[in-house]
Amino acid sequence: MTDEIQVRQCVDGDLAALEATEPPGAGIARNLLKHQAAGTVVYVAAWREHQPAGTVVLDLVSDHTPELKHLFVQQSARGAGIGTALCAWTESYAEKSGFNKLYLSVGAENDGARRLYKRLGFTPLGRSTTTTYQYVDDDGRKQWATETDEVFEKALTD
Ligand SMILES: CC(C)(COP(=O)(O)OP(=O)(O)OC[C@H]1O[C@@H](n2cnc3c(N)ncnc32)[C@H](O)[C@@H]1OP(=O)(O)O)[C@@H](O)C(=O)NCCC(=O)NCCS
Numbered sequence: 001m002t003d004e005i006q007v008r009q010c011v012d013g014d015l016a017a018l019e020a021t022e023p024p025g026a027g028i029a030r031n032l033l034k035h036q037a038a039g040t041v042v043y044v045a046a047w048r049e050h051q052p053a054g055t056v057v058l059d060l061v062s063d064h065t066p067e068l069k070h071l072f073v074q075q076s077a078r079g080a081g082i083g084t085a086l087c088a089w090t091e092s093y094a095e096k097s098g099f100n101k102l103y104l105s106v107g108a109e110n111d112g113a114r115r116l117y118k119r120l121g122f123t124p125l126g127r128s129t130t131t132t133y134q135y136v137d138d139d140g141r142k143q144w145a146t147e148t149d150e151v152f153e154k155a156l157t158d
Contacts, residue, residue: 004048004049005046005047005048005053005082005085006047006048007044007045007046007047007085007086007088007089008044008045008047008089009036009042009043009044010029010032010033010036010043010044010045012033012037014029014033014045014052015029015030015033017050017051017052018045018052020051021051021052022136023136023137023138023139024136024140025136025140026135026136027136029043039060040059040060040061041057041058041059041060041061042058042060042090042093043055043057044056044058044086044089044090044093046082046085046086048077052074053073053074053077053082054071054072054073054074054077054086055070055071055072055086056068056069056071056072056086056087056090057069057070058090058093058094062103063129064103064105064151064153065099065103066094066097066099066101066102066103067102067103067104067105068090068091068102068103068104069105071083071086071113083113083116084116084119084120087116087117087120088120090102091120091154091156094156095157100155100156100157101153101154101155101156102122102153102154102156103151103152103153104117104151104152105129105149105150105151105152106149106150106152107147107148107149107150108148108149108150121154122152122153123152123153123154124150124151124152125150125151125152125153127150127151128149128150128151129148129149129151130146130147131146131147131149132144132145132146133145133147
């Protein structure tokens, strides 16, 4: 449940715990901590009993800055408000940093995420982005994927 969850910015000492949730050799957490050290992203996790139950990234240098990216909740932890808590933390961080809008991109077929974002007050901007990216699948194999996402925005201040 949400009251046992602590949402906070990741630090270098979290690397091993974060890597344990990744496919072998993916290097996702290592890479994000490197970008965070360079000041281009804020890397956030929801912790339950010292294990990351979900993560999200606030990108400070994307085409739509600031952009909430890579929201992911472990399968077994879904439907308990963790995705909502990660979005709320990110929103509040962006607002405190002086931004008056928050952006994100979501696939047209990703009904669960679209429902979550709409419930949180994000609305479609009427713009799409197509990205081709490489990822490591659950068996540690590199794969390519192309995805068309719709851009959503939310005003943080009136
Ligand atoms: C999309 C995703 C991040 C949602 O995470 P989540 O932790 O399940 O999100 P929440 O629990 O906050 O909300 C999901 C549902 O739980 C319900 N819920 C929220 N808080 C709750 C609580 N305290 N108790 C019970 N249910 C709750 C919500 O009403 C919501 O219901 P709905 O989907 O029918 O609208 C998760 O499914 C995921 O990681 N998906 C794969 C990756 C992905 O698609 N990411 C988005 C990329 S754009």
